[in-house]
Amino acid sequence: MSFTWTPHRFSGGALALDVANSVILRHDDARRLDRFAAPGHLDSFSKAAANFCAERALFGDVRPVPPENKATFVRLREAIDGYFRARILAEAADGLLADLLDALSSTMRLAAAPDGLDAATVRSTLRLLVMPEEDRMKICGNCGWLFIDRSKNKSRAWCDMAVCGNRAKATRHYQRKKRENAP
Numbered sequence: 001m002s003f004t005w006t007p008h009r010f011s012g013g014a015l016a017l018d019v020a021n022s023v024i025l026r027h028d029d030a031r032r033l034d035r036f037a038a039p040g041h042l043d044s045f046s047k048a049a050a051n052f053c054a055e056r057a058l059f060g061d062v063r064p065v066p067p068e069n070k071a072t073f074v075r076l077r078e079a080i081d082g083y084f085r086a087r088i089l090a091e092a093a094d095g096l097l098a099d100l101l102d103a104l105s106s107t108m109r110l111a112a113a114p115d116g117l118d119a120a121t122v123r124s125t126l127r128l129l130v131m132p133e134e135d136r137m138k139i140c141g142n143c144g145w146l147f148i149d150r151s152k153n154k155s156r157a158w159c160d161m162a163v164c165g166n167r168a169k170a171t172r173h174y175q176r177k178k179r180e181n182a183p
Contacts, residue, residue: 003035005048009022009052010052011147012148012159014148015049015059015124017128019045019117020145021146022035023035024143025143025144036077042065042117043065046062050062054148055120058124061115063115073118076125079102080125083097088139107121136150137149140159
């Protein structure tokens with residue numbers, strides 16, 4: 001099956017969140033899919049980020065993560081997801097913050113180039129840590145991805161209206177019609 005990175009895959013609003021969202025259906029063990037586990041997907045992610053990431057003006061073209069640093073980068077991805085997901089859900093995140101800071105420092109120590117995906121992800125994560133309106137960070141009600149709500153009234157519920165929003169609305173419509181037509 002062929003796969004390409006599309007604009008929808010970069011709907012997190014920050015490179016660090018897009019990296020965290022590279023795991024599809026993260027909390028469904030039967031259907032979970034790690035896009036970075038497939039050969040070449042991590043390299044193609046860095047190229048796609050230059051075109052689709054909301055922070056592309058800050059980071060521009062980013063070099064792929066060297067193969068020897070992949071495990072450290074994946075550890076960073078998991079720490080980003082764990083910490084920010086807990087923060088959004090207002091769960092205790094102190095231990096997760098320590099894990100995130102450790103992953104950030106390990107990644108920066110190994111970063112081969114200042115313009116690498118790993119270094120850019122660290123900088124994006126640090127920007128999120130000091131984000132002034134942390135209530136703008138949310139979890140998509142459909143797919144569970146992390147995203148920044150940049151709507152004026154902070155009412156966005158989906159990472160991408162064209163994909164998750166439409167799916168959620170279609171599901172509600174189907175359920176409503178099913179109830180109306182029930183005997």
